[in-house]
Each structure stands twice: as structure tokens, then as C-alpha cells.
Amino acid sequence: MSGNRLIAAGNKRLRKAPDSAVDPAVPAELQKGAASPDAKQNSVDGQEPSVFARGRILSADDITGTPEEQLTFVTERLHEIDLAGKRAEDFIVLNKAVLLEVAQERELHLVAGHTNFAVWAGSVLDVEPKYVFELLQDAARIRAISELGPDLTQHLTRASARKVMAEVIASQGLETAQVVMTEGIAQATEQGKRRPTASLLASIAKELTAPSIPAQEKRSEISDPPVTPTAPVAPAEVAALERAAASLKERVYSPLAPSAVQAALEADPVATREHLERLDAEVQRVVKRLTAATRAVDAASERSEASAD
Structure with a gap:
């Protein structure tokens, strides 16, 4: 049977x-x-x-x-x-x-x-x-990978790329795999390539699932002494910037990929335009703050170099 x-x-x-x-x-x-x-x-x-x-x-x-x-x-x-x-x-x-x-x-x-x-x-x-x-x-x-749908699977023509995405689906789920594919297609287009490579997809999948902040150590009162971390834990203020950069790439950059925008337009063109206009306004505010922050960092570096001299 x-x-x-x-x-x-x-x-x-x-x-x-x-x-x-x-x-x-x-x-x-x-x-x-x-x-x-x-x-x-x-x-x-x-x-x-x-x-x-x-x-x-x-x-x-x-x-x-x-x-x-x-x-x-x-x-x-x-x-x-x-x-x-x-x-x-x-x-x-x-x-x-x-x-x-x-x-x-x-x-x-x-x-x-x-x-x-x-x-x-x-x-x-x-x-x-x-x-x-x-x-x-x-x-x-x-x-x-057929679960990803024809719009995404048409870009997975190499066995190596299929292997990466099949592993992503199995270990991280279909939704994560769709985000990885959308981001991979967008980056491949920027690089002048027709389809994302296996290495590019693997890199994106790793970035999306990597924790933004080192996980806190869990141990009991009678456990062995904690192992000294190999890298210092970033201050909360720095960790916030790290999370912001990771969140921007995962939550904003991927939905703006051509295929993602086209799918949104087909679903609801009016709402898509409204959201894009709101996003554009927020991005402009972020750019102003980012410019000011960059200038502050540059000024601090100049003062540090001047004092060293």
C-alpha cells in the first residue's frame, strides 16, 4: 500500500x-x-x-x-x-x-x-x-522546497542551493525559509546575478537566526563555576544598536524585495502604497538621526586622535 x-x-x-x-x-x-x-x-x-x-x-x-x-x-x-x-x-x-x-x-x-x-x-x-x-x-x-511556491523555487535551480533551503525549511520552518529566499533574491539582484548562490543563502539564514545578544548563562546553585566568556558582553547601549541593525535587515529590508512588493501589490495595492509612504517618512527620520549620530562618532574620533598627538 x-x-x-x-x-x-x-x-x-x-x-x-x-x-x-x-x-x-x-x-x-x-x-x-x-x-x-x-x-x-x-x-x-x-x-x-x-x-x-x-x-x-x-x-x-x-x-x-x-x-x-x-x-x-x-x-x-x-x-x-x-x-x-x-x-x-x-x-x-x-x-x-x-x-x-x-x-x-x-x-x-x-x-x-x-x-x-x-x-x-x-x-x-x-x-x-x-x-x-x-x-x-x-x-x-x-x-x-516546492512548499516555498513557484515564484521562489524558480530561483533554486542548483542542487547546492536546494540543499541549503531544504535544511532551512527542516530546521527553521517555512516562514523563515521564505524570508531567506526573498532576501537572497534581492541581494543577488543587487550583485547583478540571476539567482542567489548556496553560500549567499546559507549566510542569510545564519544571520537571521543568530542571537542579537549572547544568551544568559543558566546554572544551578551547586553547578560548576561559570566558564569565562571568550568575548566581552556588549554594554546595553551598544547591544541596542546591534539589535536595531539586525531588526532593520530582517523586518524592513526583506519585505522591500521586488518579489515581496509585487506580492503585496497583488494582494492590496492601496494598503501597500499607504504602508510604503509611511515607511518612507519613517526612513527619512531615521536617516536624519543616523547622520547626526555618525557625525558625533566622527567628531569623537577626531578629538581622540588630536589628544593622542
């Missing part, structure tokens, strides 16, 4: 495109209208069919218009086919995983005359046995 549930779950996740008879490994949006001569009539949600429909190969004649229009066409199509390729890879990984999981659970490798599942699966897939388990782990991560 568990094997049947596993197959059903896999089929639910990997629903074929309506025109999958053309090529079930090609994402649905690239097959719009491919099953009918009248492409526009059969397009999904009234959208124009993809230029890659029916597995079509483009030619130079498809790229027309002004140089700016040609650049836009080339750039958008490169992004489209790149994303489609990544989705096709996920399609393949998930389907392989379902087949391998069922084969392992039902010990079908014994029927094939093999005592070792990984050796049998590796010979079927023409890969090293260790890669069989890596494929199964990657499929589990793809399933886990």
Missing part, C-alpha cells in the same frame, strides 16, 4: 501537460498549442503559444525588429528556455526518484538477480552507485 501511495504522490506532483503527447519532459508552457493546428485557440489562459512549441528550433528569421527589440527577444527567450530546461531536469529527477524508491521498497533488484540495490540501479542508469542515493536526496529536496 505504501508503494501505491508513493506512486500516487509522484503522479500528483508531476502532472503532465495537456499536450504531453508531444514531449512529456517539456514543461507545459513550452507546449502551448502544440497539440492543435490552431495554436491561439488552444493556448493556455489566452496567452500566445511559446515560440518553442512542438520542440521548434529557432532561426535568425525569428529575431526581427529594431536592435532594442531584437535584444529584448533574445534575452527573454534565453531566460525562458533556461528556466524550461531546469524544470525539465526536475521532471526527470523526480520521476527517476519515484521509480527508484518503489524499486527499492519492493526489492525489485532481487528479481533482477542483484543483491545490492545501488549497484543494480547504477547499472540501469549507467552511473556510479553513490550517485543513485544523491539523486534520491535531491528529489527529496525538490519536494521540500
Whole structure:
């Protein structure tokens, strides 16, 4: 029964495109209208069919218009086919995983005359046995990060990035993972990158969960003497500034990411504008105070250097 549930779950996740008879490994949006001569009539949600429909190969004649229009066409199509390729890879990984999981659970490798599942699966897939388990782990991560939603998961095309985010979901929860992804996308955009790297996501996740103030030591009356801390505890006034900087990044910077603002606009454009205007007014006040505080620090440093001389 568990094997049947596993197959059903896999089929639910990997629903074929309506025109999958053309090529079930090609994402649905690239097959719009491919099953009918009248492409526009059969397009999904009234959208124009993809230029890659029916597995079509483009030619130079498809790229027309002004140089700016040609650049836009080339750039958008490169992004489209790149994303489609990544989705096709996920399609393949998930389907392989379902087949391998069922084969392992039902010990079908014994029927094939093999005592070792990984050796049998590796010979079927023409890969090293260790890669069989890596494929199964990657499929589990793809399933886990799917909870983030398509707007965020489309940026997790590398196995290393999926591994980081799957661990964040498991250890810190879905909401934290969504904040990490939103912040990661924003920072990657600032750096001129199309998607956040695994190291960037791991760094953001660490920053969001790191305590702002060292945790107070808990011990009983008869416990061993306390261990001397390796670093001095910051004064309360300094700790307040540390918390302010951390809070600003977590509570303000992440919600201002392009994807987060777009989601807010779709939910309630009027309220979104009002909140942004209020936030802008508060930021202006903060900037004035920050400028004054910075000047005070600079003046103090100058006086300290002058006295030293």
C-alpha cells in the first residue's frame, strides 16, 4: 500500500501537460498549442503559444525588429528556455526518484538477480552507485522546497542551493525559509546575478537566526563555576544598536524585495502604497538621526586622535 501511495504522490506532483503527447519532459508552457493546428485557440489562459512549441528550433528569421527589440527577444527567450530546461531536469529527477524508491521498497533488484540495490540501479542508469542515493536526496529536496511556491523555487535551480533551503525549511520552518529566499533574491539582484548562490543563502539564514545578544548563562546553585566568556558582553547601549541593525535587515529590508512588493501589490495595492509612504517618512527620520549620530562618532574620533598627538 505504501508503494501505491508513493506512486500516487509522484503522479500528483508531476502532472503532465495537456499536450504531453508531444514531449512529456517539456514543461507545459513550452507546449502551448502544440497539440492543435490552431495554436491561439488552444493556448493556455489566452496567452500566445511559446515560440518553442512542438520542440521548434529557432532561426535568425525569428529575431526581427529594431536592435532594442531584437535584444529584448533574445534575452527573454534565453531566460525562458533556461528556466524550461531546469524544470525539465526536475521532471526527470523526480520521476527517476519515484521509480527508484518503489524499486527499492519492493526489492525489485532481487528479481533482477542483484543483491545490492545501488549497484543494480547504477547499472540501469549507467552511473556510479553513490550517485543513485544523491539523486534520491535531491528529489527529496525538490519536494521540500516546492512548499516555498513557484515564484521562489524558480530561483533554486542548483542542487547546492536546494540543499541549503531544504535544511532551512527542516530546521527553521517555512516562514523563515521564505524570508531567506526573498532576501537572497534581492541581494543577488543587487550583485547583478540571476539567482542567489548556496553560500549567499546559507549566510542569510545564519544571520537571521543568530542571537542579537549572547544568551544568559543558566546554572544551578551547586553547578560548576561559570566558564569565562571568550568575548566581552556588549554594554546595553551598544547591544541596542546591534539589535536595531539586525531588526532593520530582517523586518524592513526583506519585505522591500521586488518579489515581496509585487506580492503585496497583488494582494492590496492601496494598503501597500499607504504602508510604503509611511515607511518612507519613517526612513527619512531615521536617516536624519543616523547622520547626526555618525557625525558625533566622527567628531569623537577626531578629538581622540588630536589628544593622542
